[in-house]
Amino acid sequence: MNFGGVTETVVTSKEFSLEKAREVLKNETIAVIGYGVQGPGQACNLRDNGFNVIVGQRPGKTYDKAVADGWVPGETLFSIEEAAEKGTILCMLLSDAGQIQQWPTIKQYLKPGKTLYYSHGFAINWSDRTGVVPPKDVDVIMVAPKGSGTSLRTMFCEGRGLNCSYAVYQDATGKAKEKTLAFGIGIGAGYMFETTFEREATSDLTGERGSLMGAIQGLLLAQYEVLREHGHSPSEAFNETVEELTQSLGPLFGAKGMDWMYANCSTTAQRGALDWAPRFHDAIKPVMEWLYYSVQTGNEAQITIDANSKPDYRAGLEKELEAMRNQEMWRAGETVRKLRPENQDV
Numbered sequence: 001m002n003f004g005g006v007t008e009t010v011v012t013s014k015e016f017s018l019e020k021a022r023e024v025l026k027n028e029t030i031a032v033i034g035y036g037v038q039g040p041g042q043a044c045n046l047r048d049n050g051f052n053v054i055v056g057q058r059p060g061k062t063y064d065k066a067v068a069d070g071w072v073p074g075e076t077l078f079s080i081e082e083a084a085e086k087g088t089i090l091c092m093l094l095s096d097a098g099q100i101q102q103w104p105t106i107k108q109y110l111k112p113g114k115t116l117y118y119s120h121g122f123a124i125n126w127s128d129r130t131g132v133v134p135p136k137d138v139d140v141i142m143v144a145p146k147g148s149g150t151s152l153r154t155m156f157c158e159g160r161g162l163n164c165s166y167a168v169y170q171d172a173t174g175k176a177k178e179k180t181l182a183f184g185i186g187i188g189a190g191y192m193f194e195t196t197f198e199r200e201a202t203s204d205l206t207g208e209r210g211s212l213m214g215a216i217q218g219l220l221l222a223q224y225e226v227l228r229e230h231g232h233s234p235s236e237a238f239n240e241t242v243e244e245l246t247q248s249l250g251p252l253f254g255a256k257g258m259d260w261m262y263a264n265c266s267t268t269a270q271r272g273a274l275d276w277a278p279r280f281h282d283a284i285k286p287v288m289e290w291l292y293y294s295v296q297t298g299n300e301a302q303i304t305i306d307a308n309s310k311p312d313y314r315a316g317l318e319k320e321l322e323a324m325r326n327q328e329m330w331r332a333g334e335t336v337r338k339l340r341p342e343n344q345d346v
Contacts, residue, residue: 011166011181011192021182022050028115028179031056031087033080033106034094035066038119041149042093044069045156045188056083084109089179091117097308099123100130112137113173117183119144121201124169126301140170141180143187144200152188161190169197205295210288217324220245224329234332242329243336 001010028051032043035057046053047070055071056078057063063077071077084090084106092099092106100123110116116134118124121142123132134140145152146163155162164184168176184192195203208214220241227237253261262270294300307313324330337343 008193011184012190013161013185016181016185018049018185021185024175024178024182025051025089025186028052028088029054029086030089030091030183031083032091032093033057033083033087033102034092034098035062036093036095036098038145038149038152039091039093040065040069041145041151041153041156042091042119042187043071044153046186048156049186049188051186054078054083054086056080056087081105081109087114089115089117089183091119092123093119095308096120096122096130096304097313099132100305103130103132107135110135110138115139115141115173115176115179118142118197120204121167121197121199122205122301122304124197125201126298129298129301129305134170136170137172138170139172139176139179140168141176141183142167142169142197142200143180143184143189143192144195144204145187145189155190156188161188164189164192165195165200166192167195167197167200201301202292202295205300206288206292209291209295209300215284215287221327221329228328234328235336238329238332238336242333247340 001008030046030051030053032039032046032053033056035043035055039055039057043053043055054076055066057066058080066077067073078086080102087109090106090110094102103123112135116138118140119142121144123130124134124140127133142165144165144167146165152162164187166180166184168180171177181192224237224241227240228234232240249261249265252264262273265273310316
């Protein structure tokens with residue numbers, strides 16, 4: 001297919017059917033290791049699509065969530081060690097920090113011919129920092145949903161699919177690619193595009209720190225603060241900064257592109273946006289280049305590893321998230337969301 005003038009091959013259920021996926025993986029026991037962010041969506045979608053799935057999870061709240069989702073202790077829900085031993089495809093869906101911590105345990109269960117599956121290239125791409133080096137006699141594959149596990153599950157239940165990238169890092173059996181594509185269809189991919197572990201890890205970290213999360217928070221907060229500092233009320237500043245973007249304009253350019261959204265706005269908005277977009281581009285691109293370099297060199301990976309290794313990391317993270325939650329912009333947002341028609345009491 002043509003992507004902006006560049007031809008790429010994509011895979012959908014038309015080229016690789018669910019029936020074919022079931023046939024490819026019919027003799028496999030898929031062990032989903034970790035039931036946190038991606039685990040529930042992928043495990044439940046695979047189960048609902050008729051694959052043989054078990055879950056490996058440590059005791060605690062997440063284990064209890066797995067039970068609530070229908071995974072049966074001793075039958076389809078096990079300790080990480082038991083699941084890794086029983087599984088022929090070991091799905092590393094723990095956090096990046098959890099994967100590093102559990103690698104010495106997981107590695108001993110990777111017998112010849114098994115498959116090591118990832119949904120993120122972090123551990124493999126930066127193996128010099130993570131210590132995750134798979135044995136040569138196993139397949140190492142990846143399907144990376146381009147969204148949260150929650151979105152993957154929600155869209156699956158709605159009869160839709162979430163776009164995914166896929167890659168084969170190591171093909172010990174000669175069947176790694178077909179297993180990869182079968183897995184992508186099994187978890188409910190909308191379409192799949194090919195990548196490498198290196199490209200996925202690099203683009204993913206860049207996106208999270210950039211336009212998907214880091215940059216968007218910084219941009220929104222900067223505009224909100226400028227409006228507030230010049231006398232605009234919290235409700236006005238939030239609506240002009242966040243609410244209109246997420247509720248009105250985002251759906252427009254998400255559906256048919258930025259040009260279509262521009263065409264459906266006032267001529268005043270069009271003129272100002274066309275004039276100012278290049279200025280933002282020129283100001284932001286050097287920061288994005290700096291970000292990409294920091295990711296590419298492994299600096300961002302090391303920061304993540306060091307931070308997640310601290311015993312008080314969770315407590316520190318909650319303080320940072322609480323500080324964001326308490327920003328006036330997001331406190332104003334709580335009230336604005338309550339006023340949306342669908343959230344008002346009838």
